[in-house]
Amino acid sequence: MKKNLSNSYLVFLxxxxxxxxxxxxLSVFKEKIIVSDDLSKLYESKQVSTSYFSYIYSFLDSTTMAARPVSGWITGTLIFFSRSNEYIYLLGVLFFPLSLITIYxxxxxxxSKELASLLTLLYSxxxxxxxxxxxxxxxNSNLATIFFALSIYYIYVREKIILSSLFFIASILSYEIFLPLIILNLFLIKGNKKRILFLLLTSGIIILFRKVIQPGIFVNSYQRDEVGKIFEFKRVVQVAIYSVKLFFKDIFVGIYRALQNMGNIHILEIIISFVISSVVYKVFANYDFKNTLQSFKNVGIISLISIVLGLSIFLFSSYIPTVFGFDNRNLGAIRxxxxxxxxxxxxxVSIQLKLENRIxxxxxxxxxxxxxMTNLSVKNSWIYASQFNNELFSKLNVALKENHIENGDVCLKYDTFNELRTNPNFTLREPIFYNNWESPMLCEMNGIDSKKIHVYNVERKPDCTIVFLYQNGKMSRIK
Known part of the structure; x- marks a missing residue:
């Protein structure tokens, strides 16, 4: 009876x-959340005038996509077909729930089914x-996660070395975040001959693509990994400090800020959060944790090592590990x-302390x-960030008309970082207008001719001759 009831709760969960x-x-679609790099890609879709295959090649032939042809092809396809409907581009967010299905x-x-559900929920x-x-x-990150998870499945469950290798390669050619985790795959393989086969096949194809095929096919080929950075002591220390800060401070700061914003969360969202957490309790109230204690210990050790390996990717790049802003996009493996x-x-720890299952x-x-609750708060913050950008450019449009400005370079001045730190509507400093490539689409969305007027953040172009100050919800010309 208890088992049947537990299964029912699991299905419900x-x-x-x-x-x-x-x-x-659905919230992303409904609110049309388009910020940061998505703005530049959506604007790019408006400029497409070639055939599908010509565009895909030109899209992949870039410094950001040449090393990521698998995810680049899908992203390019969405951009190409979003010419007629902007919502097509937003279909890219569906790869996140697809990654959840794969992880489960x-x-x-x-x-186990129960732990798979818990992992999927907490990851989501x-x-x-x-x-x-x-x-x-x-x-690209979600696609990399999907392929990496399948690689683990085929190496650990099915023991299919070649299939696992191909999925791992597909993961790396989607996004490089799981590259150091090749060590995990090698650890899970039984037999040295199979390990050597996996290592040679996987590393061989990746190196062949990066060093021969990629520069041979693409004019704008760019090696994104900067190996020399690993020998920079200051860089290593910086990554280590930010990593510690991420786990021991930033996560808790994020939760605290989210709870402060509970007033912005709809009552139905709070109810469903409570229902989900209640069902989690019911699913695990009678779960047998003790008999699988060693497995939990092994998973914990592997996870800890994998986190360290995942963080090592930052030693080869200019990014830093952080939960804040759009820079947190490189943390898929860590997540x-x-x-x-x-x-x-x-x-x-609970079993060692002899705590009961119910606890x-x-x-x-x-x-x-x-x-x-934190995730819902972050969702609201992304919505707010998108609305903030549109309000910023909408008011700029009005100010431009009032000042009879029809062309030229225009700069917006507002304290970006102070806004992100002090505005309670931001949970994890969600991305708002800062980079030059974001403005053309924001202009088009808010009635400004992006071909005649080029808008910059004054921090990116301090020598602007025309500057508008946005402060306390008002736009005024100061230069």
Whole structure:
């Protein structure tokens, strides 16, 4: 009887996860959340005048996409067809729920149905790498996660070395975040001969593509990994400090800011968060944690090592690990393994302290509720960021007409970083107008002719002759 009831709760939990994930996607569509790099890609779609295959080649032949042909092809396809309908571009956010399905399917084969559901839920509302959930262009990260998870499945469950290698390669050619995790794949392989085969096949094809095929096919080929940075001591220390700050401060700051914004969360969203967390409690109230204690310990150790490996990617780039802003888009691998570490760590410590199942399940329920509330707050912040940009350019349009400005370079002055720090509507400093490539689409969306008037953030172009100050919701010319 208890088992049947537990299974019913598990099915209900999975349904709720699906509903919640689709609700977040629907919010992105309904509110038309387009910020940061998505703005430049959507504007690019308006300029497409060639055939599909010609455009895809030109899109891939760029410094950002030449190394990522797998995800680049899909992104380019969405951009091409969004010429007629901007909402087509937003279909990219659906790759996040697709990654959830893949994570659940693989975790179910390796762990259990219950833990797979918990992992999927907590991963779906994690505050690490939130950009991969709300930005269409970040389908590359979600695609990389999908392929990496399948690679783990075929190497650990099916022991299919070649298939696993191909999926891992597809992951790297989508987004490089899982590249250091090749060590995990090698660890999971049984037999040295198979390890050597996987290593030679995987690294061989990746190196062949990066060093021969990529520069041979694409004129604008660019090697994104900067190996020399690993020998810069200051850089290593910087990454280490930011990593520690991320886990021991930033995550909790994000949760705190989200809870401060609970007043902006709809009552129905709070109710569904409470229902989901309650079902989590019911699912695990009678779960047998003790008999799989060693497994949790192993998963915890593997997850911790994988987090360190995942963070090592920052040693080869100019990015830093952070949960704030659009820069958090590189944390897809960390998001996955931190969730695994959190689950396994809580179970292992709780069993060592001889806590009852109900306390463990209550702990998971509380964590689920906090993360769901945080995720909903982040969703509202992304909506606000998009609205903030549109309001900024809408008021600029009015000011331009009042000042009879019809062409030239125009700069916007507002304290971007202070706005992100002090405005309570921002949870994790969600991206607002800052970079030059964001303005053309914002101009077009708000009635400004982007071909005649070029808008910049004054911090990006301090020598502007025409400057408008945006302060306290008002736009005024100061230069």
């Amino acid at each position: 999975n349904i709720l996860i699906i509903v919640y994930s689709l609700y977040i996607c 399917w693989v975790a179910e084969k390796i762990l 509302c994690s505050l690490i790498g939130t950009s991969i959930q709300f930005s269409s262009i970040m389908l 996955l393994f931190y969730t695994l570490l959190m689950i396994s760590g809580i179970v292992y 463990i399940s209550a702990c998971f329920a509380v964590i689920a509720f906090l993360l769901l």
